[in-house]
Amino acid sequence: MSVRKRICMAVLLCILLLAGCGVEAKTGEKFEGEVNTYEGVTMTAVEGTACPGTVTVEILNTTDAEIDSGNEHDFGLQKEVDGSWYWLETLDDEYANTAEALIYPKNETVTQELTWASVYGTLPEGHYRVAKWFFEYRGPGDCTDFLLAAEFSVDP
Numbered sequence: 439m440s441v442r443k444r445i446c447m448a449v450l451l452c453i454l455l456l457a458g459c460g461v462e463a464k465t466g467e468k469f470e471g472e473v474n475t476y477e478g479v480t481m482t483a484v485e486g487t488a489c490p491g492t493v494t495v496e497i498l499n500t501t502d503a504e505i506d507s508g509n510e511h512d513f514g515l516q517k518e519v520d521g522s523w524y525w526l527e528t529l530d531d532e533y534a535n536t537a538e539a540l541i542y543p544k545n546e547t548v549t550q551e552l553t554w555a556s557v558y559g560t561l562p563e564g565h566y567r568v569a570k571w572f573f574e575y576r577g578p579g580d581c582t583d584f585l586l587a588a589e590f591s592v593d594p
């Protein structure tokens with residue numbers, strides 16, 4: 439690949455990554471469900487990794503079950519307001535995501551860097567959590583869905 443093509447690709451990548459920068463995420467509907475109720479599978483935010491456009495999470499499955507989930511682009515964000523959690527609105531009603539399924543092996547920590555600026559915008563100071571759907575797969579048509587959340591703060 440020529441140097442010129444590499445430079446053009448790098449500039450295009452920067453433009454795509456910065457597309458959501460400068461636009462603050464907006465609070466939407468109140469979340470009424472439960473999170474972190476599936477015993478033996480956890481998702482936690484890695485301390486010191488949260489910033490207005492990204493956070494790193496660690497997912498650990500300590501069960502004997504096959505635990506699956508979508509890729510690192512498959513998640514939602516919530517903000518805590520007066521003790522309640524609210525979903526953040528996406529910048530567009532529709533956005534593209536591929537449909538890979540990831541399997542979380544027993545007793546192996548899986549790290550994912552979650553980036554949201556192009557989908558949600560940047561996060562102002564506040565207390566947030568990333569929410570991600572998982573499922574225990576037992577066979578075709580036989581699975582249990584559950585939602586995990588990892589809390590983090592964006593400081594000034």
